[in-house]
Amino acid sequence: MSSVLFRNLSLLDPRWDAARGGYEVLIDGDRIREVSDKPIKAANARVVDCGGRTLMPGLIDCHVHVYLVELGMHKLESMPLTLLTAKASVLMKAMIDRGFTTVRDTGGADWGIKEAVETGLLPGPRLFISGRPISVTGGHGDSRRRTFGADPCKCCNALSFVSETADGVDCLRKAVREQMRQGADQIKIFVSGGVASPWDPLDSLQYTMGEITAAVEEAHSFGRYVLAHAYTPEAITRAVTSGVRTIEHGNLIDDKAAKLMAERKALMVANLVAYYAMKERGRALGMSADMLEKNDIVIDGGLKSLEICKRAGVPVAYGSDLLGQLQVDQSREFLFRSEVLSPIEIIRQATLVGADVVRQTGRLGVIEPGAFADLIVVDGDPLKNLGLFQDQGAHLRAIMKGGAFHKNELS
Numbered sequence: 001m002s003s004v005l006f007r008n009l010s011l012l013d014p015r016w017d018a019a020r021g022g023y024e025v026l027i028d029g030d031r032i033r034e035v036s037d038k039p040i041k042a043a044n045a046r047v048v049d050c051g052g053r054t055l056m057p058g059l060i061d062c063h064v065h066v067y068l069v070e071l072g073m074h075k076l077e078s079m080p081l082t083l084l085t086a087k088a089s090v091l092m093k094a095m096i097d098r099g100f101t102t103v104r105d106t107g108g109a110d111w112g113i114k115e116a117v118e119t120g121l122l123p124g125p126r127l128f129i130s131g132r133p134i135s136v137t138g139g140h141g142d143s144r145r146r147t148f149g150a151d152p153c154k155c156c157n158a159l160s161f162v163s164e165t166a167d168g169v170d171c172l173r174k175a176v177r178e179q180m181r182q183g184a185d186q187i188k189i190f191v192s193g194g195v196a197s198p199w200d201p202l203d204s205l206q207y208t209m210g211e212i213t214a215a216v217e218e219a220h221s222f223g224r225y226v227l228a229h230a231y232t233p234e235a236i237t238r239a240v241t242s243g244v245r246t247i248e249h250g251n252l253i254d255d256k257a258a259k260l261m262a263e264r265k266a267l268m269v270a271n272l273v274a275y276y277a278m279k280e281r282g283r284a285l286g287m288s289a290d291m292l293e294k295n296d297i298v299i300d301g302g303l304k305s306l307e308i309c310k311r312a313g314v315p316v317a318y319g320s321d322l323l324g325q326l327q328v329d330q331s332r333e334f335l336f337r338s339e340v341l342s343p344i345e346i347i348r349q350a351t352l353v354g355a356d357v358v359r360q361t362g363r364l365g366v367i368e369p370g371a372f373a374d375l376i377v378v379d380g381d382p383l384k385n386l387g388l389f390q391d392q393g394a395h396l397r398a399i400m401k402g403g404a405f406h407k408n409e410l411s
Contacts, residue, residue: 002044002046003026003042004027004045004048004373005024005025005027005040005042005046006025006027006048006050006377007047007049007050008049008050008051008052009023009024009052009054010052010381011367013056013366013367013368014056014352014365014366018344019056019381021052023037023055024036024037025375026040027045027373027403030372030373030403031369031371032367032368032369032370032371032372033369034369035367035369048410048411049410050397050398050410051410053378053379053397054377054378054382055367055377056376056382057351057364057366057367057374057376058100058364058375058376058399059098059102059351060100060104060350060351060354060357061102061103061320061330061350062104062357062358063106063269063317063319063320063321064095064104064105064321064327064330065105065106065107065109065322066091066108066113066127067084067105067108067109067110067162068162068324069088069091070324071196071285071286071287071323071324071325072324073196074286075286077159085112085113088113089123089124092113092117092122092124092125093122093123094328095124095327095330096123096124096399096401097406098330098389098396099376099393099399100125100330101126101399101401101406102128102354102364102374103125103126103127103128104127104128104130104186104354104357104358105127105129105130106130106133106229106321108132108161108162108163109130110129110132110182110183111129111183113129114127126374126402128185128358129183129184129185129186130179130187130188130227131179131180131183131187133164133188133190134163134165134189134190135163135164135166135189135206136165136166136167136190136207137165137167172189172207172214172215173214173215176218176219177218180219180222180224185224186225186227187218187224187225188228188229189207189215189226189228190228190229191205191212191230191238191239192204192205192206192229192230192231192232192235194229194231194294195294195295196287196291198290202294202298203232203234205234205238207238209241212226212228212238212239213243217243220243226244228244228248229249230247230248230249231249231250231252233252233254233257236260236261237256237260240257240260240261241260244266245267246266246267246268246269246317247261247268248271248319248321249271249298249321250270251270251299251301251305252297253268253301253305253309254308255311255312258312258314261309261312262312262313262314267314267317267353267356268317269316270302270318271319271320271321271333272303272333273320273322273330274320274322274323275295275302276329276336277322277326277332278291278292279299285324285325285326302336303340306340307340310340315353315356317354317357318333318337318346318349318353318354319333328392331390331392334386334389334390335386335387337349346386347382347383351364352365353365372402374400374401374402375398376396376398376399377396378396379395379396393407397409397410398410
């Protein structure tokens with residue numbers, strides 16, 4: 001990779017409160033080499049004139065599912081992994097087209113699809129994978145029909161491939177170790193019921209504190225961490241007390257649970273858009289009445305959870321959690337959050353906090369020497385118009401990941 005010099009731009013580093021003009025940014029290989037408010041001398045660099053547009057870090061979505069290619073999860077039962085991978089490749093390209101240069105897959109994606117992206121076989125964002133999320137039997141991650149017996153062949157049944165069940169401390173330890181052997185960057189467990197699962201009540205408690213602690217111990221021993229799907233204060237408290245690092249969803253959190261998260265330095269990965277998208281189009285795409293009823297409950301708590309976490313000082317990251325056909329709504333999350341948060345707060349959640357979640361603080365989500373050259377050029381100031389992140393990336397003139405252009409419409 002050669003050097004690239006960005007000029008004539010308005011620089012938006014999320015650590016600032018506003019974009020600043022008069023800066024230039026030099027890229028060398030896959031890293032940012034220099035950021036200056038004076039002209040940079042780089043005779044051999046390719047010069048890119050941004051035309052006064054906003055240059056900012058690439059976006060980070062901390063809760064995606066590249067392998068959950070159907071909203072109706074039952075459709076995965078008859079889908080071979082070859083077709084699953086083909087569909088996932090389309091979804092990943094669309095993510096980076098929208099400016100998401102990094103995503104954390106919270107269940108399903110394996111080391112193979114990650115390797116395909118890292119080696120350039122498939123276009124897509126940086127992937128931080130959880131492997132198969134781990135559920136109790138009958139829990140949120142157990143989507144088997146009640147007529148299912150033993151697990152079917154994982155090569156011919158994608159639904160079986162994207163999740164794992166384990167009960168009891170010893171079985172859970174083994175399941176965690178297996179996901180780390182398979183290259184997981186983090187471990188996901190389910191500690192409460194969920195919306196899109198067929199059998200479990202939303203407020204059910206899944207995994208004991210002893211089981212959760214065992215998962216955390218194994219992850220820490222391997223240099224990894226645990227994230228937990230949890231909605232209710234009881235489930236959040238159980239998980240955080242046991243050492244879970246990030247809570248996914250958390251729509252029904254209360255002040256007491258948020259205070260505990262702040263004390264334990266846990267992070268929240270909220271996602272609102274998934275519930276609105278399911279309410280709008282879920283029935284037509286195969287969601288049952290029970291699922292949609294649970295969906296209405298978590299919608300009511302979504303915006304409140306952002307306010308509760310803000311009061312308590314809990315860092316909140318950007319997440320979308322959209323399945324299958326609904327993934328086109330990934331960037332709408334900005335608009336829902338804007339009802340209670342300012343544009344710069346939301347952008348920080350999709351950059352700075354996201355980088356903290358994937359443990360890439362200072363390497364992603366900022367524009368400074370030594371950071372990865374993951375950048376987007378926006379057709380205007382997103383602090384004044386979050387709509388610039390909408391329309392499937394139509395307002396992004398350039399997208400760079402690791403010093404290489406995914407898209408470049410500039411001179």
